Amino acid sequence: MLQLWHTLYITKPNTELHLDGQALRVVHGDGREDHIPLHLLNSIITFSYGPVSQNVMAACADKGIGLSFLSQTGRFRFRIQGKTQGNVLLRQRQYLLADSERLAVAAAILRGKISNEALLLARARRNHPEHGGKQMKTAEIALRNLAETMPGTMSAEQLRGIEGQAARIYFSVFPELILTDDVGLHFSGRNRRPPQDPCNALLSFAYTMLMYECLHAAESVGLDPYVGVLHSIRPGKPSLALDLMEEFRPVISERLVLHLINLRMISSQMFQTTDEEGVHLTDAGRKVFLEEWNRMRQREIQIAGIDGRVPLGLLPYLQAQCISRFLRGEVEKFLPITWR
Incomplete structure (x- = not known):
């Protein structure tokens, strides 16, 4: 049975994404941090132009977590895709x-x-x-x-x-x-x-x-x-x-x-x-x-x-x-x- 996991939306400018073990570490512009277990996510959509570490991209690709980058107005910029699923x-x-x-x-x-x-x-x-x-x-x-x-x-x-x-x-x-x-x-x-x-x-x-x-x-x-x-x-x-x-x-x-x-x-x-x-x-x-x-x-x-x-x-x-x-x-x- 399919499981509905969460989509994480990054909307604030200059928000950074880092990998911390098996969790995503979200660093906000004011220095605050959030930690989100990767196993709870099926996709990440970011409207921020802040840096995303290569470790985060690799983890998303390995775990099949969609990682898409949009402009502040919602226009598609690019996305990270891992290995092809299925037969x-x-x-x-x-x-x-x-x-x-x-x-x-x-x-x-x-x-x-x-x-x-x-x-x-x-x-x-x-x-x-x-x-x-x-x-x-x-x-x-x-x-x-x-x-x-x-x-x-x-x-x-x-x-x-x-x-x-x-x-x-x-x-x-x-x-x-x-x-x-x-x-x-x-x-x-x-x-x-x-x-x-x-x-x-x-x-x-x-x-x-x-x-x-x-x-x-x-x-x-x-x-x-x-x-x-x-x-x-x-x-x-x-x-x-x-x-x-x-x-x-x-x-x-x-x-x-x-x-x-x-x-x-x-x-x-x-x-x-x-x-x-x-x-x-x-x-x-x-x-x-x-x-x-x-x-x-x-x-x-x-x-x-x-x-x-x-x-x-x-x-x-x-x-x-x-x-x-x-x-x-x-x-x-x-x-x-x-x-x-």
């Missing part, structure tokens, strides 16, 4: 996957994403019937119909067409999901690279954090995170990680963004603008986000096919396992997670 035959099967099988997995991922978009709208409509209920009901029905009537066999062009159609329906009612009176956080359309307003900056940051979870999930079961089925394959693009996250965008990333906005945990004052990075979270805003992100990962839910409750943070790992089982021939098809 080389699994990756060989991944590389040689037939087009029909690849498109079948891509269709299942897309079906899961659209179903979860409808699920998010249904929950919002149930919790706030007075706010955009009729419009959201229409969008929810349209999304469910789209997911349920997807053909069994589709081309890549057809998949992209359905994905675009679902996105237009979903984001047309996304403004109705935002209940805050902070007008700076209102949503008027999706934009990115870089994001041009606080709501889009929050969405982009949430997608980035989810992508790193999915990248680590793919590597942990021995898959190549750069060889996907839905997203195009090109150098430096973690296509499979991007594929895995599609199913969870609505129910993890977007749901958390709405939680932060609607409970007024994040305000439009927690953002700043730069010429190159666009709009991004301040240190205070990033701290609030990461604290809630960790709480969200630990929250347990029920899903079909598994007895007991499962932490949300394990879902990408379960789906990475499902893809690996499909590639090994242990299951006939890859299926999206069904929420109870």
Whole structure:
């Protein structure tokens, strides 16, 4: 059974990371120190430009602890990767996957994403019937119909067409999901690279954090995170990680963004603008986000096919396992997670 360990986020500038036996020694800018046993960690994400010792990098590589370096605004810089996990035959099967099988997995991922978009709208409509209920009901029905009537066999062009159609329906009612009176956080359309307003900056940051979870999930079961089925394959693009996250965008990333906005945990004052990075979270805003992100990962839910409750943070790992089982021939098809 998979175990959900912790992700350590280093957010303060000039924070140093050193190895102390089997523990990580975190030296803060003011001289304070924290000691964290390495066996409790499955990944470290640092937004700091402080030094990281070679011993820390080596220990992370040996123990399979993901170590990623991001800019203060959340843009990827580089990462440390150790030995490849899993059986080389699994990756060989991944590389040689037939087009029909690849498109079948891509269709299942897309079906899961659209179903979860409808699920998010249904929950919002149930919790706030007075706010955009009729419009959201229409969008929810349209999304469910789209997911349920997807053909069994589709081309890549057809998949992209359905994905675009679902996105237009979903984001047309996304403004109705935002209940805050902070007008700076209102949503008027999706934009990115870089994001041009606080709501889009929050969405982009949430997608980035989810992508790193999915990248680590793919590597942990021995898959190549750069060889996907839905997203195009090109150098430096973690296509499979991007594929895995599609199913969870609505129910993890977007749901958390709405939680932060609607409970007024994040305000439009927690953002700043730069010429190159666009709009991004301040240190205070990033701290609030990461604290809630960790709480969200630990929250347990029920899903079909598994007895007991499962932490949300394990879902990408379960789906990475499902893809690996499909590639090994242990299951006939890859299926999206069904929420109870």
